Amino acid sequence: MRVPPIHPDLEPQLDTITLDITRPLILCDADEVILAFMAAFERFLHGKGFYYLWRSYALDGNIRDRENNAELPPEQIRVLIQEFYAQHAKTLAPVAGAAEALGKLVERANIIILTNLWREHLEFRQRQLASHGIDYPVLSNTGSKGPPVAWFQARLKAPLYFIDDSPRHMSAVARDAPKTVRIHFIAERRLSGLFDGADCHFRTDSWASARRVIEGDLTVKGY
Numbered sequence: 001m002r003v004p005p006i007h008p009d010l011e012p013q014l015d016t017i018t019l020d021i022t023r024p025l026i027l028c029d030a031d032e033v034i035l036a037f038m039a040a041f042e043r044f045l046h047g048k049g050f051y052y053l054w055r056s057y058a059l060d061g062n063i064r065d066r067e068n069n070a071e072l073p074p075e076q077i078r079v080l081i082q083e084f085y086a087q088h089a090k091t092l093a094p095v096a097g098a099a100e101a102l103g104k105l106v107e108r109a110n111i112i113i114l115t116n117l118w119r120e121h122l123e124f125r126q127r128q129l130a131s132h133g134i135d136y137p138v139l140s141n142t143g144s145k146g147p148p149v150a151w152f153q154a155r156l157k158a159p160l161y162f163i164d165d166s167p168r169h170m171s172a173v174a175r176d177a178p179k180t181v182r183i184h185f186i187a188e189r190r191l192s193g194l195f196d197g198a199d200c201h202f203r204t205d206s207w208a209s210a211r212r213v214i215e216g217d218l219t220v221k222g223y
């Protein structure tokens with residue numbers, strides 16, 4: 001199977017990763033999986049005079065001006081997201097049970113955080129996660145997560161797990177790295193209820209459940 005090309009910005013980051021190809025690997029997203037993004041972002045929106053509709057699994061089309069109920073255009077939403085990460089990312093709280101579950105899972109598998117976050121915020125994100133007891137390598141990806149997961153799958157001789165909140169990334173990994181076990185994790189239950197399904201093997205909003213799934217699969221596979 002041909003491995004799709006990864007984003008050029010990710011290549012030098014991968015060079016820094018020491019990969020034990022005989023040990024299982026967990027590739028885990030950050031926002032809405034390890035860090036509670038939507039709760040903090042909603043508070044930020046309220047402070048700006050906007051609100052979130054909670055009617056679909058997307059930022060575009062769901063953010064309105066409180067004064068006139070006008071829908072914010074995508075380009076304004078991009079600016080708000082940039083401002084949030086630049087000035088308010090420190091308000092992101094850890095998802096309940098994330099540090100504890102990952103702390104147990106790392107006894108049986110390596111862990112890498114694979115996040116679609118601007119490179120300029122990468123060092124802060126690393127420090128932020130470490131301050132919550134989640135001290136694992138962090139990779140800043142751009143675009144689809146299918147290619148980087150396929151890159152790891154092509155090298156690994158042990159089980160590979162992908163945890164993410166995005167149905168789009170689930171589908172991309174199913175296409176590009178089909179041997180990877182895909183866990184669709186949405187911590188914010190108001191978001192979770194808006195989406196019926198994704199191209200995944202398991203769906204959860206609980207780290208206790210995600211841990212059980214991975215540990216059970218590792219045991220079945222002899223790890």
